[in-house]
Amino acid sequence: SQQGEEDPQALSIQEGENATMNCSYKTSINNLQWYRQNSGRGLVHLILIRSNEREKHSGRLRVTLDTSKKSSSLLITASRAADTASYFCATDAGTALIFGKGTTLSVSS
Amino acid sequence: EAGVAQSPRYKIIEKRQSVAFWCNPISGHATLYWYQQILGQGPKLLIQFQNNGVVDDSQLPKDRFSAERLKGVDSTLKIQPAKLEDSAVYLCASSPDRGGYGYTFGSGTRLTVV
DSSP, X not given: OOOOEEEOSEEEEETTSOEEEEEEOSSOOSEEEEEEEOTTSOEXXXXXXXXXOSEEEETTEEEEXXXXXXXXXXXXXXXXXXXXXXXXXXXXXXXXXXXXXXXXXXXXX | OOOOEEEOSEEEEOTTOOEEEEEEOOTTOOEEEEEEEOTTSOOEEEEEEETTEEEEOTTSOTTTEEEEOGGGSOXXXXXXXXXXXXXXXXXXXXXXXXXXXXXXXXXXXXXXXX
């Protein structure tokens, strides 16, 4: 079953701009994670935010979590062409991670 | 540290044939996962192992799919017989333990069933 739903499905921006992706989910969670997937490759773990946290930073990444709205956002600041990839949110509700369908980000130079 | 190793990288088979995928997780990781990712979708869990025991195989089509993790290290996933709809990328991942950790994924095996 699909737990997380990312929005938008696709996003195209210019280098240097910020990219924001959103994720909504349905049930209570222990933590929420974001992953990146370059075309034809495996997924790379970006960041984990626990249910008692509201915001977390890692380099150019900023993640927020609103458990009352069951939603999360991933902000990538000062995007680069190398950020072009698909981004997935995944929820940990005490079982294995459940992934959404992803947002495809395209950064053009 | 070495990453999660998967082989083969690509496989093309005819429907009704059998195929096997291999995964070697990060050393010391107790939990191993197999996910199926159909083009344009997110990964879907097939099976989760804790050491050499099965934690969750509720979404594994057991009439055709099987998996094992002998000695709690390497794992193999088998499909027999394959169907056209099994065409997907099969991803193996591992984590130090259940819950609260990020997963490390392998590069996946791209299966095409013709």
